[in-house]
Amino acid sequence: MVNIAILGFGTVGSGVAEVLAKNSAHIDQKVETPVRLKYILDVRDFPDNPFGDKIIHDFATIENDPEVDIVVETIGGAGVALDFTRRALSAGKSVVSSNKELVAEHGCELLQLAARKGASYLFEASVGGGIPILRPLSQCLAANELTEVCGILNGTTNYILTRMIRAGLSFDAALREAQANGYAEADPTADVEGHDACRKICILAAIAFGRHIYPRQVPTEGITGVTLADVAYAESCNKKIKLLGRAIRQDDGRICAYVAPHLLDGENPLSGVEDVFNAITVKGDAIGDVMFYGRGAGKLPTASAVVADVMDAARHIKSRKRVEWGPGGEDVTVSPERLETAWYVRAKGRVDAVRAGFPGVALLSRSGAPAEEVAFLTPVMTGAEVLERLGALEPQSLFRVLD
Numbered sequence: 164m165v166n167i168a169i170l171g172f173g174t175v176g177s178g179v180a181e182v183l184a185k186n187s188a189h190i191d192q193k194v195e196t197p198v199r200l201k202y203i204l205d206v207r208d209f210p211d212n213p214f215g216d217k218i219i220h221d222f223a224t225i226e227n228d229p230e231v232d233i234v235v236e237t238i239g240g241a242g243v244a245l246d247f248t249r250r251a252l253s254a255g256k257s258v259v260s261s262n263k264e265l266v267a268e269h270g271c272e273l274l275q276l277a278a279r280k281g282a283s284y285l286f287e288a289s290v291g292g293g294i295p296i297l298r299p300l301s302q303c304l305a306a307n308e309l310t311e312v313c314g315i316l317n318g319t320t321n322y323i324l325t326r327m328i329r330a331g332l333s334f335d336a337a338l339r340e341a342q343a344n345g346y347a348e349a350d351p352t353a354d355v356e357g358h359d360a361c362r363k364i365c366i367l368a369a370i371a372f373g374r375h376i377y378p379r380q381v382p383t384e385g386i387t388g389v390t391l392a393d394v395a396y397a398e399s400c401n402k403k404i405k406l407l408g409r410a411i412r413q414d415d416g417r418i419c420a421y422v423a424p425h426l427l428d429g430e431n432p433l434s435g436v437e438d439v440f441n442a443i444t445v446k447g448d449a450i451g452d453v454m455f456y457g458r459g460a461g462k463l464p465t466a467s468a469v470v471a472d473v474m475d476a477a478r479h480i481k482s483r484k485r486v487e488w489g490p491g492g493e494d495v496t497v498s499p500e501r502l503e504t505a506w507y508v509r510a511k512g513r514v515d516a517v518r519a520g521f522p523g524v525a526l527l528s529r530s531g532a533p534a535e536e537v538a539f540l541t542p543v544m545t546g547a548e549v550l551e552r553l554g555a556l557e558p559q560s561l562f563r564v565l566d
């Protein structure tokens with residue numbers, strides 16, 4: 164028998180309880196022992212909920228109960244969740260988490276603690292919701308030298324952009340829909356400002372390249388600056404606006420990681436990823452390009468990944484499941500400033516200024532554009548060079564363009 168305690172009975176925690184109950188026969192058979200939900204820790208009571216009798220309010224009950232083998236942390240944040248995770252691992256219990264903030268900030272430390280205690284620390288659900296990505300990246304692609312990981316890593320922003328593109332919805336109306344569907348973080352600022360995607364690219368980069376990368380080392384821009392005008396200009400040249408997280412290994416081994424909106428060519432497979440779906444592309448020297456695709460947020464897709472980790476931890480109760488990466492440091496990353504790409508520019512100004520700064524570029528058009536608005540795609544160059552050449556043009560939007 165393996166006993167589970169869930170910390171936090173919100174969207175993901177309640178989904179985990181549901182999947183454990185609904186698929187219990189199948190789960191027990193695969194793990195080859197009964198997997199039982201013993202406690203749910205939350206500050207609230209849920210008297211009318213079918214799992215209401217499992218609710219407790221004191222973490223010490225879980226910490227001190229030798230019968231609890233696996234703790235599922237779905238609280239989120241890096242406050243109390245960090246304290247409970249450290250205490251659970253210190254007590255020799257394995258921890259399964261969907262908490263990307265905690266892993267991105269403290270993953271290296273928590274993995275080392277788990278290793279010392281002979282426990283597993285697993286967090287497949289922290290990136291890509293229900294998409295299997297961390298395990299394939301660390302195991303199935305282990306034979307490759309990886310050079311780049313790039314993806315649509317946030318379901319809420321992808322949903323918002325899709326609704327803006329397809330239905331012409333305003334940013335606020337699309338965000339309200341995403342919240343109603345349970346995709347957004349408790350504070351959706353983390354979604355729309357790109358912080359959620361930033362945490363996820365940190366975790367992907369740590370697994371792909373073997374060193375901890377802190378969110379503060381990853382320049383991050385969200386989608387609050389994307390307008391319906393940008394959507395229309397992108398469409399006019401057969402491109403889609405997508406929020407991407409990218410981590411690229413440089414020749415000197417350092418990692419260039421950032422999060423920003425991009426214009427993606429219609430031929431790029433990531434451009435067809437819509438609604439709450441996420442997708443991650445990985446480049447390896449043996450495999451070439453590989454892409455992972457699926458539901459990146461939502462109660463049951465995320466619970467699917469958490470419960471799979473619970474089953475993996477349950478099978479490895481006596482021999483911990485190994486995941487690890489090296490410590491972070493200032494020498495691990497380089498700024499994306501020197502990364503050259505084509506750029507999409509929307510600016511206030513005159514066509515002659517475009518001709519002077521960017522000779523030969525074609526102007527983009529959209530219906531209803533105000534006088535003195537110009538938009539165009541630049542040749543490949545750094546962002547600093549674009550700004551230098553703008554001259555009298557006043558930039559409104561500046562996004563990288565990828566084929």
Ligand code: HSE
Binds near residue numbers: 318347
């Ligand atoms: N708020 C996140 C998203 C949830 O929209 O992708 C999954 O991490």
